[in-house]
Amino acid sequence: MSAVMKLKTLQGHLEDLNGFAEPKIKYEQYETPAHLAATALYTIQTQFESIENCTVLDAGCGPGIWSIGAALLGASVVTAVDIDEDALEVFKENVDEMELTNIDAVQCDFLDSRVCKWEGYFDTVLMNPPFGTKNNTGIDMKFLRMGTLLSSDSVYSLHKSSTRGHIAKKVKDWGMKGSVIAEMKFHLPSTYRFHKQHSMDIAVDIWRVYHPH
Numbered sequence: 001m002s003a004v005m006k007l008k009t010l011q012g013h014l015e016d017l018n019g020f021a022e023p024k025i026k027y028e029q030y031e032t033p034a035h036l037a038a039t040a041l042y043t044i045q046t047q048f049e050s051i052e053n054c055t056v057l058d059a060g061c062g063p064g065i066w067s068i069g070a071a072l073l074g075a076s077v078v079t080a081v082d083i084d085e086d087a088l089e090v091f092k093e094n095v096d097e098m099e100l101t102n103i104d105a106v107q108c109d110f111l112d113s114r115v116c117k118w119e120g121y122f123d124t125v126l127m128n129p130p131f132g133t134k135n136n137t138g139i140d141m142k143f144l145r146m147g148t149l150l151s152s153d154s155v156y157s158l159h160k161s162s163t164r165g166h167i168a169k170k171v172k173d174w175g176m177k178g179s180v181i182a183e184m185k186f187h188l189p190s191t192y193r194f195h196k197q198h199s200m201d202i203a204v205d206i207w208r209v210y211h212p213h
Helices: 007-015 034-048 065-072 085-098 113-118 139-150 161-173
Strands: 055-059 077-082 103-107 122-127 151-160 177-189 199-210
Touching: 007 034, 007 065, 034 065, 034 122, 034 151, 034 177, 034 199, 055 065, 055 139, 065 077, 065 085, 065 103, 065 122, 077 085, 085 103, 113 139, 122 139, 139 151, 139 161, 139 199, 151 161, 161 177, 161 199
Parallel strands: 055 077, 055 122, 077 103, 122 151
Antiparallel strands: 151 199, 177 199
């Protein structure tokens, strides 16, 4: 299965995007590296045909790297949601600079029950959910669960590899199927003051969770 542009071209476009102006720790805002996002999106399209001509939701979109990547790979329409107004400002600048017309941004809390009005609406849900620090424990799984409710086909989500067993069990409990489609390194620069190391690499999995047909 093919993609509308080469991986290298896609990565080049994503490297040009602006990131968070001032990342907010309460939302666990970390930028997804362009290489990781491009490789993940490319895999999602070429292995599962889940981007081109699909309706795509980007949950917790931040500055929009997943949304914009999906649009560049030929998604028919992309809906991006984020709780943070400042992140959406950067997102809109990025969309304008790329001159993309098929992306809508919505400010809301993705975990708000009103989001359920979109139940089963999207072919594909993309997310790099908050990893769930001590104040936010379990938020990654709440994001993933909401994604499964809104998708009619598949959710592609980024999680720490250390949570693999836990996710596999949850996916089974929800009556869904799931597998890790890629293992990658998430390079985390020292974004916040409390970070001891200058930067670190975290092992992450890209999960595909889908409804058994």
